[in-house]
Amino acid sequence: MIRTSHLTSDSAACCWIPLFALRCETARRPELASQSCALLAPDHPRPPRVWQVSALARHAGVKPGMTVSQAIGLCPSLKLCEPDPVHYDERFAQLLTALAGVCPVVEPVELGRTFVGTDGLEGLYGSPERIVDQIRLRIADSGLRSGSSGVGSAIRVGWGRGKFVAWVAANRARPGEAVIVRPGEEGRFLASQPLGVLPLDPDTYRRLRQLGIKTLGALAALPEDAVVSQFGRPGRQLWQLAAGRISEPVVGRVAPEPIIAALTFFSPVAGRELLELALDHLIERALKDPRRSGWRVQVMRARAELEQGASWLVETRLKEPSASRERLLAPLKTQLERSPPAGAVERLAVEFTGFAPGTTELQLFARDANAAARAGRRRALQSAAEEIKLRIKRPMLYHVIAVQPWSRLPERRYALIDYET
Numbered sequence: 001m002i003r004t005s006h007l008t009s010d011s012a013a014c015c016w017i018p019l020f021a022l023r024c025e026t027a028r029r030p031e032l033a034s035q036s037c038a039l040l041a042p043d044h045p046r047p048p049r050v051w052q053v054s055a056l057a058r059h060a061g062v063k064p065g066m067t068v069s070q071a072i073g074l075c076p077s078l079k080l081c082e083p084d085p086v087h088y089d090e091r092f093a094q095l096l097t098a099l100a101g102v103c104p105v106v107e108p109v110e111l112g113r114t115f116v117g118t119d120g121l122e123g124l125y126g127s128p129e130r131i132v133d134q135i136r137l138r139i140a141d142s143g144l145r146s147g148s149s150g151v152g153s154a155i156r157v158g159w160g161r162g163k164f165v166a167w168v169a170a171n172r173a174r175p176g177e178a179v180i181v182r183p184g185e186e187g188r189f190l191a192s193q194p195l196g197v198l199p200l201d202p203d204t205y206r207r208l209r210q211l212g213i214k215t216l217g218a219l220a221a222l223p224e225d226a227v228v229s230q231f232g233r234p235g236r237q238l239w240q241l242a243a244g245r246i247s248e249p250v251v252g253r254v255a256p257e258p259i260i261a262a263l264t265f266f267s268p269v270a271g272r273e274l275l276e277l278a279l280d281h282l283i284e285r286a287l288k289d290p291r292r293s294g295w296r297v298q299v300m301r302a303r304a305e306l307e308q309g310a311s312w313l314v315e316t317r318l319k320e321p322s323a324s325r326e327r328l329l330a331p332l333k334t335q336l337e338r339s340p341p342a343g344a345v346e347r348l349a350v351e352f353t354g355f356a357p358g359t360t361e362l363q364l365f366a367r368d369a370n371a372a373a374r375a376g377r378r379r380a381l382q383s384a385a386e387e388i389k390l391r392i393k394r395p396m397l398y399h400v401i402a403v404q405p406w407s408r409l410p411e412r413r414y415a416l417i418d419y420e421t
Contacts, residue, residue: 007252009105009117013135014158014166015095020112021088022052023154025081036060037079038071042313043339051083082342085313086303098142102135105252107163115163117250128159132178161186162247168197186244191217198238204231216242259292259352261285268307268344275345276333282350283328292352296321299354302332305347312341321356 017023022039026032032054041051050066060075072078092111099106105117118131125131135157153176158169160181168190169179181189193216195208207230213219219227220243227235240246261282269275279302286292298321304312314335322328332350385397405413 007105007117008249009103009119009252010247010249011118011161012159012163012166012250013116013118013132014163014170015099015114015116015135015139016156016158016167016170017095017112017154018156019052019054019154020092021083021085022054024088024091025084026054028087032079032081035079036062036075036077037081038062039081039083040068042083042085082310084309084311086305086311089303089313094142095139098138099135101138102131105250107250107253113167115166115250117252118159128180128182129178132157132159132180136178160189163250164241164246164248165190165244168193171197187220190242190244191215191220195219198241200238204234204238207231220244257291259286259289260349261289262347262349264347265345268346269348270341270344272336272340275336275341275348276329278348279332279336279350280325280329282348283325283332286350286352287323287325287328292323292355295355295357296323297328297352297354298356299352300328300332301351301353302335303349303351304341304345306341306343306345308343310343312345314339315353317354 022037025037025039035054036057037054038050038057039052041049048068050062050064050068050071053062053064057071057075057078060078062071062075062078066074068080071080088111092108096106096108096114099114099116103117103121105119106114107117108114116135118128121131121134125134136155139155156170156173156175157178158166158171158173158181159178160166160169161183165181165186169181172193173179195205195214195216198216200208208219213222219239222239224236224239227239231238237246263278263282265278269278287297297318299315299317301313301315303314306312314332316331316335318327318331388397400414407413
């Protein structure tokens with residue numbers, strides 16, 4: 001496994017497909033396009049809640065976050081769909097692969113929204129309009145833009161300097177179209193945009209509305225110090241975004257080769273204890289993969305294929321990367337308890353998708369069959385040395401190092417230094 005440096009780009013194209021998961025369902029089940037339908041939230045099994053809502057259901061009053069009983073009470077003809085997060089993730093990966101064919105600097109943000117760096121593409125394709133056309137062409141070639149109900153038919157593209165300007169431009173674009181903000185026009189473009197495009201929490205949004213501020217231009221017209229005094233450090237960032245003073249670059253993602261361990265059950269399994277045992281076994285198998293030698297795991301996913309074609313997917317990012325089976329299993333057990341699969345599991349897989357360099361011991365002995373044992377002995381020695389130091393208030397373990405091994409005087413040949421834990 002090779003470390004890859006991050007690539008950056010000041011100019012950005014934002015590709016956004018609203019309601020990406022629901023559009024994936026509509027693409028493979030075209031009859032849903034003419035019905036009031038909604039996807040159930042994959043992370044709220046009890047009580048089930050609505051996640052993404054079609055236009056017809058929204059017109060009837062159904063909103064994301066409602067319970068199923070509330071939604072059906074407002075729209076009795078509502079068609080509820082079980083989520084298939086593995087399918088949505090595969091479709092989004094297909095989109096990212098297509099965009100990487102335009103530029104390797106691709107930064108996914110959330111399901112259905114990603115940024116593409118466009119620095120240097122003028123020499124290949126020409127003007128921003130031609131770059132956007134190339135992005136659309138690659139999406140069409142990937143198969144996402146097939147038919148009027150296809151996922152790609154709803155894509156909106158925004159181009160500008162920095163991620164925020166590109167995102168606001170995509171937010172203003174119509175489905176299948178693009179909005180381009182040329183350099184120097186950012187301030188005028190942002191001035192007329194609503195406050196909702198800013199990353200605001202509900203309380204800050206309410207306070208700004210109470211002050212009569214409805215657009216980015218109205219916010220940027222206020223003195224920066226006055227905004228900071230009212231809203232603190234986040235207020236400074238909001239003011240700078242509204243005034244077009246911040247231009248965040250696109251940071252290309254590191255795409256490591258994932259390590260996958262999978263298990264197919266002879267008969268579907270629904271018991272949580274059995275699933276926990278299976279996850280433990282799969283993590284152990286994945287940790288033994290030679291490609292992980294010298295690396296700790298930081299991002300991992302568990303996915304399952306359920307009966308009747310449904311799926312289950314959870315992802316976790318560890319604050320501290322680890323190569324310990326117990327530490328990797330703990331967050332997956334929590335996720336399994338919090339949002340268990342909606343049906344019996346036919347196939348279960350664990351994926352390591354993000355890695356961090358290992359400790360010095362792991363790096364030095366990455367190809368040594370005794371690496372784990374040596375690292376364990378070293379940890380035990382460090383623990384013992386720390387305990388001795390705490391008990392007698394001073395170090396009592398020393399390293400012997402060669403100073404003048406050629407000397408005829410024994411006391412000059414070697415020296416003792418404190419053992420550092």
